Amino acid sequence: MAKLTTVLSILATLPLISSSILPIKHKQLPLSDDDDNDTPLPLIIWHGLGDNYAADGLAEIASLAEDVNPGTLTYIIRIDDDASADRSATFFGNLTLQIEKVCADLTAHPILSTAPAVDALGFSQGGQFLRGYIERCNFPPVRSLVTFGSQHNGISEFQKCGSTDFLCRGAQGLLRSSTWSAFVQSRLVPAQYFRDPNQYEQYLEFSNFLADINNEREVKNQTYKENLEKLERFVMYVFEDDETVIPKETSWFAEVNGTDVTLLRDRAIYKEDWLGLKTLDKKGALKFEMTAGGHMSLSDNLLKKVFSDNYGPYGRKLGGSEQSKEDL
Template identity: 65%
Template sequence: MRSTALLATLAVGALSVALPHTSEDVQLPLVIWHGLGDDFEREGLAQVAELAEETNPGTYVHLIHLADTGSGDRSATFFGNVTEQIELVCEQLAADPILSTAPAINALGFSQGGQFLRGYIERCNAPPVHNLVTFGSQHNGISEFESCKYNDWICNGAEALLRSGRWTSFAQSRVVPAQYFRDPRELDLYLANSNFLADINNEREAKNETYKKNLASLNKFAMFMFEDDTVAVPKESALFAEVNSTTGEVTALQDREIYQEDWLGLKQLDKAGRLDFKTTPGQHMRLSEEVLRDAFKEYFGPLEDNWRTPSLIVQRGS
């Protein structure tokens, strides 16, 4: 079995050709958002896109990118305003002639790309997402920042800013990981200053009903946690769980206020059998072809013909 070591971004590609309306089952397009430190030109992401099309022939794949070059896209995973980045992605997807004419799209988020895709769904969702799958994403934030390689100056610069002034307006508008930093020991500072996560998690007193409505519109929301993850801390954030930073006690999503009062529609999804909690072996973003292929089959397979709407463009594999 070939192993695909994903550093959760990877490379570019439109893998399918748009065809006129046919009687075939509907194969929805797939958008992929990579993670921290990666870029859309990397070979690993191209392999994932190829696997998606091989598993479900006819899948048109769009790789989200925040710059025209790989180096610029990687830099944007560390430095930038996440709210502005999501606005850019909303425009990017709406401008794609295939995505914008499909009745819906599927979405795959690796690491921080997962919570950013959730932000896309909550804030614009046009084109609308049918199924959302996230691997190792920090839906409930991080309480530590990963260590950088000694010669990775971009990563080290972001790490220094996060450690020294994560709640400053500068960090919250410029340092990407700071915008989803959430330590329960600093909850007041988080609620007062968080530029991104506190908003899309609807944790402040004023709730955004559009966020709840949009997220609850998903057909399926599947969250995967890596069992041996030491990069995204706490790893349980991938399943929207809360972890006490002092004791290590884990509070499952269903036992949290965000679920019980249904701030985001997660309870609604769960009660309808549309919220899946998954675990997968290994370290952060170390994915085998088998795990990916199974996920593609379960969540991104073709829809039956009776689901089709007249606006759909059907794709065919090369």
Template identity: 40%
Template sequence: MAPLWLLVLGVAAGAAAQDPTPVVIWHGMGDSCCLPTSMGMIKRTVEDNVPGVYVRSLMIGPNIIDDTLNGFFRPVDSQIEEVCQKLAADEKLQGGYNAMGFSQGGQFLRAVAQRCPSPPMKNLITFGGQHQGVFGLPHCLGTTGVCEIVREMLDLGAYNSYVQSHLVQAQYWHDPTKRDEYLEVSQFLADINNEREVKNETYKENLKKLENLVLVMFGSDTMVVPRESSHFGFYAAGQDKTVVPLEQTKLYTDDYLGLKELDEDGRLAMLVADGDHLQFSITWLVENVINVYLK
């Protein structure tokens, strides 16, 4: 019979092996890490349905006010760099984590997966993400003053160098009628989508390390223009009427992000939730996401 201390160690090791995979959350425009009616509710829902799970809701900056404003005015690359550092320093995430990104937090977390593979991201679920960018901003989720500044800056032109450097939403603005200008000026989206002539092979290799990439589009989304951007669909070149689905885009056919390979491996899921932008029930979230990808 094994000594008691060996039995105790075995039980402890078995318990540790059963610890649920931690979850990282990144909020969207006009939101913050910790509002009880938004990310706070998501955090509680995950914790309630995955007992013992560690959930980290990302704060960008030192406090909630900065966190909210940074979603409008801090360059995306700087935000991603901060998040990569925070995740690397979090001891609870070193064995890997699942990620949930809401609205613009979706494509930002995808950038984390592509640029910072350590600690490893296992499953990435994005809700209403603007993966192919937006060509229009019909709604601004922020205070009246902030939204007026956003509108004034976009009126100057999303590809104006000052606007690109100072407005987050301009950094994923995608004008299908100005392809060359977009590729030249876009500080974030054109890079993270690997669209320029010189490809970053590590982006593809790192994204392919995901166990699953889950893309949630909202069927009546009036904020993401076009809504199919949440599934990597976008307008055909040179116009803003006809939307091309992911499978017909060069992003997929040339596969310079690894999306086709993920799809063929059964690791790319495209879900549709009824309702407008980020409008879903807790029941839907639990049944379609938490029970399937976080447990």
């Protein structure tokens, strides 16, 4: 009980939901068509739940990106400069305000803000957060977005927690008991992308984050669609044996209701092009990929392929397979 009380005291100090969500407009520099420029675009990375920006694993990934595309500047997104606080912010915080902070940080960065574009890599929940960044501000603009095991269509269950991970266990208890309360929706990160088809009306009314960035409400945000359509490539990876993200098909924007799986191309969000996903697909920019193993099973060879196919200098022809896969 003492641990839960501590979690609640932390939550009570966090800010409430922002009163309005307005995309940020910036004057963007024109993208250069100079094929002779071999300087790689900067790479921004947003880590997942329970991780922090200073983790050794992320530093190794940044080093690998530089090995594949020499000269790559890698910026790992952080909500707090203190690594412990940055980890806590993956569980507790207001996603609307967190994305606003990231937008401000990247806009103020002396190198990122002057680059013609950046590339982006999202791990787990960091993937849909990067998509929120693109939709809401997109300055500096993102050229290629790659996400691994991200919950683009939400989660219907919270992940399992370690027996001594009290941040995770406290978040899990709140998610189960008070998902749609203003208190939880403004303070518990996974609750803000919780989406159970059996509670769809509550989700549309109360979701602080996902219902908005997925443009599922009646009034659509045209700027979100226009910003996402600017991507040259959007690659979504599903982990074949993912038992952490439920349902795993959310990583491909699929709708799962019980045992029924509706693939993205059969959903209204695609057919009516609420987000520009259909537009991206038609121009060959939308890629559905699957990789073996459980959640966040990442090999150096897989990451090298991602860095080689999707990142590097602006103006280069992006590699990789030409055909999208969308069958489990």
